Amino acid sequence: MYEHIVKYLREKAAPASASEIVNQVLKIKGGDEQTAEQILRPILKDAENIYYTKNGLIELKQGGAESVQEDEHIVFCKIIPASSRSISQWNSLQLVFYRRNKELERYNFFEHAPATQLNPLQLRSHFEQIRNLIKNFPIVFDGFGNQISLFKCTMLKLTGKDLENPVISLYRVAKRIFPDIKIQDPAHLSFLLGGRGYKDAVMEIQMNSLIEQFFSLRQFCYDKEVTSLTELIEFQEIKKTKVDFGGYAFNDAFLENLPSDPGVYIMKNEAEQVIYVGKSKNLYNRLNSYFTGLEKVEKKLEKIRFEIHDIEIILTGSELEALLLEQELIDQYKPPINRQLEVHERIRKERYIYKRILFLPSATMDKIKLYFIDPQTGLRSMEVQADGSNIDEIAEEATLFLNSDKKNHYDKRLDLVASWLYHNEDHVNSIDIRKYADFGEVIRLIKDFTKTLKEDFSRVVHY
Numbered sequence: 001m002y003e004h005i006v007k008y009l010r011e012k013a014a015p016a017s018a019s020e021i022v023n024q025v026l027k028i029k030g031g032d033e034q035t036a037e038q039i040l041r042p043i044l045k046d047a048e049n050i051y052y053t054k055n056g057l058i059e060l061k062q063g064g065a066e067s068v069q070e071d072e073h074i075v076f077c078k079i080i081p082a083s084s085r086s087i088s089q090w091n092s093l094q095l096v097f098y099r100r101n102k103e104l105e106r107y108n109f110f111e112h113a114p115a116t117q118l119n120p121l122q123l124r125s126h127f128e129q130i131r132n133l134i135k136n137f138p139i140v141f142d143g144f145g146n147q148i149s150l151f152k153c154t155m156l157k158l159t160g161k162d163l164e165n166p167v168i169s170l171y172r173v174a175k176r177i178f179p180d181i182k183i184q185d186p187a188h189l190s191f192l193l194g195g196r197g198y199k200d201a202v203m204e205i206q207m208n209s210l211i212e213q214f215f216s217l218r219q220f221c222y223d224k225e226v227t228s229l230t231e232l233i234e235f236q237e238i239k240k241t242k243v244d245f246g247g248y249a250f251n252d253a254f255l256e257n258l259p260s261d262p263g264v265y266i267m268k269n270e271a272e273q274v275i276y277v278g279k280s281k282n283l284y285n286r287l288n289s290y291f292t293g294l295e296k297v298e299k300k301l302e303k304i305r306f307e308i309h310d311i312e313i314i315l316t317g318s319e320l321e322a323l324l325l326e327q328e329l330i331d332q333y334k335p336p337i338n339r340q341l342e343v344h345e346r347i348r349k350e351r352y353i354y355k356r357i358l359f360l361p362s363a364t365m366d367k368i369k370l371y372f373i374d375p376q377t378g379l380r381s382m383e384v385q386a387d388g389s390n391i392d393e394i395a396e397e398a399t400l401f402l403n404s405d406k407k408n409h410y411d412k413r414l415d416l417v418a419s420w421l422y423h424n425e426d427h428v429n430s431i432d433i434r435k436y437a438d439f440g441e442v443i444r445l446i447k448d449f450t451k452t453l454k455e456d457f458s459r460v461v462h463y
Helices: 002-012 018-024 033-044 120-134 147-159 170-177 186-192 203-223 229-236 252-256 283-289 299-307 319-333 391-402 413-427 439-452
Strands: 050-052 058-060 074-080 092-099 102-109 139-141 167-169 263-268 274-280 310-315 356-361 367-374 378-385 429-432
Touching: 002 018, 002 033, 002 050, 002 058, 002 203, 018 033, 074 147, 074 203, 092 120, 092 203, 102 120, 102 203, 120 147, 139 147, 167 170, 167 229, 170 186, 170 203, 170 229, 186 203, 203 229, 252 283, 263 283, 263 319, 274 283, 274 299, 274 319, 283 310, 319 356, 319 413, 356 439, 367 391, 367 413, 378 391, 378 413, 378 439, 391 439, 429 439
Parallel strands: 074 139, 139 167
Antiparallel strands: 050 058, 074 092, 092 102, 263 274, 263 310, 356 367, 356 429, 367 378
């Protein structure tokens, strides 16, 4: 009960009367101030960090492990979009400064001029201003996407100095609080914490939700006796297994410096035979998870750790591209640890597999990956320059592919595409070719789309 009183005083950030604490914390109604004092004194008699003011009110001491002193300044950082391939794709960045749980100021960056419209000198000026503002205060991110790693890399690149501020990832904290739940995104986290959540909301709503989630998670942490920011920063860190990398061709530094991009990883044994092929939309998270401490290790992971010697990485532009490449490599190498992917039978493929074009990022910057889908002729991918300079060549190939009378054997890759679209349909830009009698109109739409990407590349989703 003592911890709950400390928490109440910290959040109130002001002295409280005995009757107020008894009423609000102990949930005991009625009685006068004298009765409240009699109830509290046995609880607080040995408290070193709580004292009575001259007016007889109860207050936290300034200083000590349980003090709000270290909580004086917190910076909340929100970036849109959360996952980007470079800073040039950021549409906005907002910082909110808190002191003793009260908001002080808000700063908006790239709001009037997206990063893609700024030159290197202007970007450097922004980040030097950000560095001066955040000083050495702890920074809170939601932890989804790659915003933390990209923020750190950009800070080093533009200012020449590492980001030395303590960083709090709400995703990591939440994983400690809800270890058995796969938390999908900030909206899902908000739902778990009893909030309203959001989807594709404006910056102001996303930032307010981030702040709300932080204070909600802190309530859970108090129950686990994680009361200070220092303890919270330590609490979020998942302890890694002490792995002996002596028998591997890679080490922990290799894992730590992996990109947070989508891609495929090929695991090989000492004889350079492929033992496992996997894919992920975040290679850093996935491959580090293989060497994260777990109380109980599943048989597949145990076998991988025992047999693996080296890892080969292939970056892709999207999770779909990684999924298709993964299956291609599984068919080629037939790794012994892999299990063949099965598409759920209840997925109605016709809902997703019709004559259409998908727009996805390419692993090569300044290019877009187009996926041409036809139930009869199968799947064909092509890369178009973001500036549309090779669009005529693409148009010629696409016309031949989509207007072909030749019926091929069923392309099993379409099952993988249907499976992926089942989960991502609402986030993909595409053209339904069935709606256009003239294919020239489709080409015009592709050209128009690529032109708009010069100003807003985030329209090409990043999975």
